[in-house]
Amino acid sequence: MELEILSGAARLACYLANPPVADAGPPTLVLCHGYPSTALGAADTNRSYPELADRIANEGWRVLTFAFRGCGRSSGDFSLDGWLQDVLSVADHLHAMGDTRGVWLAGFGTGGALCIAAAARRPEVKGVAALGAPADFKDWANHPRRLVQHARDIGAIHHDDYPPNTDVWARGLHDIKPADDASEVAPRPLLVLHGSDDESVPVFDARVLGDSHGDAELRIITGAAHDLRHDPRAVAILLGWLDRERHRSG
Template identity: 40%
Template sequence: MQTRAVVFRSDDLTLEGQIIIPEQPRAALLLCHGIPGGGPPDPTDEGYEGFARAMAASSFAAMWFNFRGCRGAPGEFSVSGWRTDIDGALDAMAKTPGVGELPRVIVGSSAGGAAGIDVAADRDDVAMIATLAAPATLAQMGDDEQALLQRLRNIGVIHDPNFPPDPNEWWADLVGGAAENAIGRISPRPILLIHGDADQIVPYPHAETLFDRAGEPKELVRIPGAAHQLRRDPRALDAIIDWLDRRLARRGAGHSGQVTPQM
């Protein structure tokens, strides 16, 4: 198993990530984080490196990076900007030796999953997508553009007091880029939606909305009692690995169902 640094361009920004490549990887996963919580870091949280290592242990190459505006990365948060970041990361992963020829899979958490859905809808080179607690729309984070902008400033993903230059245009981009508007275009590529039924940040009905609007093959996994940060829930990781195992074994087969893991 090896870890490599990845540097790529997104618009006029330089973003950085890493990729873990196990021996004989079966697929290449792009792990897309959500909007940071804004609180102090949990010293027990291994972050996306831990997530990637868990995937690599099951023979999946896994890349992670910081979106613009997050954790020291340059730039300011916008929905279209995050989509462009995913495009750049996918292109960088495709050029990575030993990885580029593998099926590419987006695995996105929360807002990263929503942006991933939008990207996958427009990129045929994304073989499949899995999301963890993805919102059907980000508009639920604030009553209007000013409320949401202030929340994002408080979190620390918008730093420039003059950004966005046009708040109405920024809000229209956010609403127009909602995952619920894009997910229907991913079919016939497989979709996995994982959501905790105790999520108070992105409530479970978001998953039901996305599932209803998705085409086949699709699966919805409800995790009883789980809150928002699913990448740290072993049931969610097991669900991703099980789904990847099945989908890679029968690429192109259709299957739809709602699954509830046992407690």
Template identity: 30%
Template sequence: MRTHGTVRTADGTEVAYQLDGTGPPLLLLAGQANNHHWWDAVRADLLAYQTLSLDWRGTGDSEDGPADFTTRTLAADVVALLDQLGIETLDVYGTSMGGRVAQWLAVDHPDRVRRLVLGCTTPGGPRAVERSQDVRRRLAVADPAAVREAVAELMYTPGWRATHPGPYATLGDPAISPVSARRHLRASARHDANDVLARIAAPTLVLHGTDDEFAPVVNARLIADGIPDATLRLFEGARHAYFEECRPEASPVVLEFLAAG
């Protein structure tokens, strides 16, 4: 049974969270400008765990907060949540911006992360490979419907969309304010954990689609090379939402990795 609640962060922002199921705790961290529904398609695969998710600042049932934030701020929000729930250690699965937040969680709070899964994300900083100018132009048009279509194309392959027409829960929180959307974009763009990846002590699995244009696949290799003994698994032909489109392959890989510890 799913339960809901809120936590007050260090600057007083109220952040909503969701707990689902029983078993060892597994934290699920969603992508930029998205809420916990990002995980709707795969949460049922993780029933062996008590899954914990949250709505990022400015999404879902969470407050906007008073100012700009960083991926490190969001990691601190997660720690405030873990403290409130009395969770000392758990497994962490972070994707896209959630993967950036998970990097800081593992760096700054190594005692809280048992095993770490980083999906479709980047280390940030000067070595990271950014999305192309073509992708940026497709996302910068004024028509919201055109932007959502562009995001859908970046998330899923045409063949998969033909048999899975949606709606999709990964295209951004439709109720996010323009101010919060810009804050999310800045937080992701300014992320830079490249020089501290070697400090991540948790066993780490890195997952990525080979045809990801949102976060080019070379970033997965940078992360895997930067974290001691990390394991890299690529999904051929997949785009940014590999975890949903390649669910029959990806979810078992995650479960096997988490069970190995």
């Protein structure tokens, strides 16, 4: 089912998948995509996530996936703090809906890092899965104007006059620190999943996130690259973790 959720001034295009068997209060998952690749672009970056949402829903979850602002059919322009607000807005919307055992967050790449940051700010979130997630955004923070241009090139920034102030826009790159936030997620469960051959985010970042949490389930997939969304081993590990969380919550 398609729906729209407001996140500040942005309208987020969302897809909601319900479990096939009616269940009073199923667990609910927010499923987040990552930063768009140059090859795919912002318009198509989340196109396969409804399929993954349906697959997870078949395992007994209510799943909501969405396009971050600036991506897919969502309005707005990319900023890291804006994307964090998107995760928080979706999670808050699902909490307000009620009729659930709780809300979990799962994301890939930048989306996974922001799930950790969002859970640190929402103690009611039950758990987080972060796949291929960076421990910080220092590389972006060191070159904010280059990032603005890249976001414009891939279609995540649509307006010529955005951002009105690059220094203000870049604050989120400094202020959002998943490695610090992971400690705030504890003792809630955290799955940190990474590819050993990730070409975008060093595998060391996964260890930093796991160490910060203190009791994370850390899984390194041998030979896997950054795009874990299409690695069947990564999806199987995610499904297994979600199955354990569902039974634990029941």
